Amino acid sequence: MVDRKNPSVLAAMAGITDGNFAHKFLTEGGAGLVTIGGYPIGKEMIRASNQIMSRGRKEFKLISGEEVQGLISEINKVSIINRVILNLRLNSSDDALYIINDLTKQIESDLVLEINAHCRQPEVVKLGGGEALLLRINTLKKIIDVLKSSDFLVSLKIRGNKIDPSLFIEQINNTDLDFLHIDSYRTGIVGTDLELLSYFSQNLNIPIIGNNSIIDSRGALNVLRTGAKYFSIARAAKKNPLIFKSILKHL
Numbered sequence: 001m002v003d004r005k006n007p008s009v010l011a012a013m014a015g016i017t018d019g020n021f022a023h024k025f026l027t028e029g030g031a032g033l034v035t036i037g038g039y040p041i042g043k044e045m046i047r048a049s050n051q052i053m054s055r056g057r058k059e060f061k062l063i064s065g066e067e068v069q070g071l072i073s074e075i076n077k078v079s080i081i082n083r084v085i086l087n088l089r090l091n092s093s094d095d096a097l098y099i100i101n102d103l104t105k106q107i108e109s110d111l112v113l114e115i116n117a118h119c120r121q122p123e124v125v126k127l128g129g130g131e132a133l134l135l136r137i138n139t140l141k142k143i144i145d146v147l148k149s150s151d152f153l154v155s156l157k158i159r160g161n162k163i164d165p166s167l168f169i170e171q172i173n174n175t176d177l178d179f180l181h182i183d184s185y186r187t188g189i190v191g192t193d194l195e196l197l198s199y200f201s202q203n204l205n206i207p208i209i210g211n212n213s214i215i216d217s218r219g220a221l222n223v224l225r226t227g228a229k230y231f232s233i234a235r236a237a238k239k240n241p242l243i244f245k246s247i248l249k250h251l
């Protein structure tokens with residue numbers, strides 16, 4: 001089960017946070033939860049991912065029709081499956097249904113499935129995936145419902161400053177999301193947008209994972225003081241595999 005006493009989360013970095021990378025953060029790095037992915041699911045998202053790769057950006061490669069085998073192989077490398085968040089790029093509820101059926105058959109442990117409504121790569125957005133899902137709210141809700149029809153926990157990853165928070169809260173309030181993972185990046189501002197995270201924490205009854213620009217215990221504490229239940233780190237974890245250990249010592 002999710003370790004609620006350890007509020008630290010390794011956040012997704014496509015092409016980097018695979019099973020082996022995440023495993024080290026759990027065993028040696030002290031992270032509470034680790035994200036693997038984002039993985040492209042379905043023909044269209046895989047095509048977009050291949051296009052992104054061909055212009056030199058790192059991505060995870062999956063084969064259309066064999067996504068679940070690829071995912072299972074990475075999940076198994078992490079070894080403690082109930083502390084894994086699987087970040088997925090989806091643009092339709094049909095693709096969500098296709099993978100959920102197969103994942104349910106093959107994985108019994110708790111696992112958190114994270115819908116990536118965060119990616120802004122044009123190849124993905126053009127096909128209605130990533131942050132385009134925030135404008136396709138009915139499709140996004142259908143994807144949430146399909147994933148929630150399993151026993152897995154479901155997280156939604158967004159850029160909180162890409163939407164009107166009060167409207168968005170209304171839109172997702174009646175979904176059964178288990179986590180809302182918020183990248184608080186704000187154009188032109190360096191650091192974490194604590195005001196935004198406070199707003200979501202105060203107005204939404206879903207545990208928040210607060211993200212962006214956390215590099216030390218002060219940053220992590222500031223995020224937790226907004227009411228967020230967890231803090232997540234991506235870039236700084238790439239530079240320092242022991243970052244969670246050193247932060248947790250001071251919390």
Ligand SMILES: Cc1cc2nc3c(=O)[nH]c(=O)nc-3n(C[C@H](O)[C@H](O)[C@H](O)COP(=O)(O)O)c2cc1C
Pocket residue numbers: 011012013014016037038039087116118119157183211212213214232233234235236
């Ligand atoms: C190279 C790279 C790849 C990323 N890929 C993903 C992804 O696949 N899915 C996702 O939800 N976020 C992705 N992110 C966003 C991070 O998870 C995180 O939200 C962002 O980097 C801000 O957090 P940080 O300041 O701790 O790095 C990526 C970030 C980087 C730097």
